[in-house]
Amino acid sequence: MRRRRTLTGALAAVGASLVALALIPGVPSAIADEDTARIVSKTAFDGRERLKVWSPSMGREITVDVQHPAGDTKRPTLYMLDGAEAHDEESGWYAMTDLQKLAAGEKLNVVTPVGDPHSYYTDWRTVDPGVGKKYMYETFLTGELPPLIDEEFDGNGRNAIAGASMGGVAALTLATRRPELYSGVAGYSDCANVSSPRNQLLTRWDVSRGGGNATNMWGPPGDPEWRAHDPYVNAEKLRGKTIYMSSGNGIPGRYNNLLSDPIDETVQGMIGEFGSWTCTGQMSNRLAQLEIPYTTNLRSSGTHKWGYWKDELQVSWPILMRSVGLR
Numbered sequence: 001m002r003r004r005r006t007l008t009g010a011l012a013a014v015g016a017s018l019v020a021l022a023l024i025p026g027v028p029s030a031i032a033d034e035d036t037a038r039i040v041s042k043t044a045f046d047g048r049e050r051l052k053v054w055s056p057s058m059g060r061e062i063t064v065d066v067q068h069p070a071g072d073t074k075r076p077t078l079y080m081l082d083g084a085e086a087h088d089e090e091s092g093w094y095a096m097t098d099l100q101k102l103a104a105g106e107k108l109n110v111v112t113p114v115g116d117p118h119s120y121y122t123d124w125r126t127v128d129p130g131v132g133k134k135y136m137y138e139t140f141l142t143g144e145l146p147p148l149i150d151e152e153f154d155g156n157g158r159n160a161i162a163g164a165s166m167g168g169v170a171a172l173t174l175a176t177r178r179p180e181l182y183s184g185v186a187g188y189s190d191c192a193n194v195s196s197p198r199n200q201l202l203t204r205w206d207v208s209r210g211g212g213n214a215t216n217m218w219g220p221p222g223d224p225e226w227r228a229h230d231p232y233v234n235a236e237k238l239r240g241k242t243i244y245m246s247s248g249n250g251i252p253g254r255y256n257n258l259l260s261d262p263i264d265e266t267v268q269g270m271i272g273e274f275g276s277w278t279c280t281g282q283m284s285n286r287l288a289q290l291e292i293p294y295t296t297n298l299r300s301s302g303t304h305k306w307g308y309w310k311d312e313l314q315v316s317w318p319i320l321m322r323s324v325g326l327r
Contacts, residue, residue: 034059037144039152046090047100055144057123057136063114064145065091066153067103074156076324077109077149079141081167084206086117092164096306097313106326109153113141118210120203121163121170122217122229130211137170142178160184160242160323162316164309165276166206168245169194172231172283176238184242184323188312189272189304191279193232200226202275235286242323243294244316245283248302250274255307269303276304295319 040052040061049068052061069075080093091112093099103110113121121137128134149155159182163171168190175185194203200221204214218225227233250273252258256266277298284296297315302308321327 037140037148039148042152046094047104048094053140053145053148055136055140057139057144058134060133062116062140063088065094065112065114066149067100067110068153069107072154073107074154075107075109076158076160076326077111077146077153077155078103078320078324079111079159079161079171081113081121081161081163081170082117083163083165083167084118084210086115086119086167088115090114092306093313097310099313102313102317106321108321108324108326109149109155111145111149113137118166118207118212120166120173120207120217122173124217125219125225126216128212128216130213135217138174138177142174142181146181158183158324160186160320162186162188162244162320163190164188164306165190165272165304168192169231172238173229175241176231176234177229179237179241182241183325184244184320185238186244186316186320187280188245188309188316189247189276189280190245191276192283193230193279195226195230195233197221199279232283232286235283235290235292238287239290239292242319243287243292244296244319245280245294246297246299246312246316247276247280248273248299248304248308249277250303251301252303253299253301253308255305256303266303269305272304273302 035056037056038054040054043050045065048065051064051066053064055062080091082092091114093112116135119135119137121141123138124135126134150157161171161174161182168187169192171185172187172192175182191199193199207214207217218229250270252266280296281298284294287294318327
């Protein structure tokens with residue numbers, strides 16, 4: 001009898017310890033409910049809050065930075081997505097542009113996911129062996145994350161989304177796939193018509209640069225999922241939104257130094273931006289055919305480079321703010 005009481009007491013102590021651990025922020029998610037999206041930790045980071053957010057769909061913690069105003073007044077949220085070279089340290093929108101300064105003067109939350117380059121911020125079909133993970137960013141950005149942001153940072157449910165290059169494709173794609181979630185969208189130097197044979201090839205090449213295989217993303221060439229994720233094909237779903245698109249034409253401009261910039265970087269930037277310029281013109285024509293209002297800035301110079309996206313953010317900022325009711 002004495003042994004049974006001792007064992008019972010030990011089990012009770014272990015159970016109590018597990019419950020206590022589960023209540024401590026930052027404790028490994030295996031102890032808590034792995035099917036529930038939640039903010040695991042929140043720390044100050046260079047004028048922002050750095051969150052670790054548990055994503056049930058991806059089975060791991062995702063780093064997200066949030067810039068927000070003081071107070072508890074309800075405010076809209078702007079989601080900003082990186083290009084294909086997304087870094088693990090912080091979003092390029094903070095490292096390379098004036099986003100922090102622009103947002104500081106607004107009653108606005110700004111949300112930037114950090115890392116996971118070449119993911120296209122979409123739901124992949126399966127784990128990619130070359131990447132070692134399964135991306136489920138559409139589920140995360142449109143389903144798991146927004147309720148957490150609205151609750152923790154007093155969001156009012158009104159959102160806009162914007163991105164450059166890969167992030168621009170993703171912003172337009174998410175706005176067509178979840179049109180009820182966004183009132184405004186901006187794409188800088190992107191190529192929306194991803195399902196065309198040429199652009200499927202280019203997208204597959206871009207994904208391969210990050211070690212992935214786009215067949216694990218939207219299937220083999222010609223698979224219906226490519227059209228399902230094509231903003232050009234699904235442009236009608238952008239009706240009623242504030243839309244901004246821009247691109248240079250690939251000719252080196254004010255942010256290019258032909259004497260000091262690496263030649264391969266310049267040439268690749270020229271080719272990439274010319275492709276974006278062509279795609280942006282095509283997307284503009286598509287919207288015009290559908291009689292959907294939009295704003296496009298096709299510049300007379302500029303390559304695929306952050307300096308130009310910094311300028312475009314400045315130009316488009318009042319438009320984005322108007323889309324969420326701040327102008």
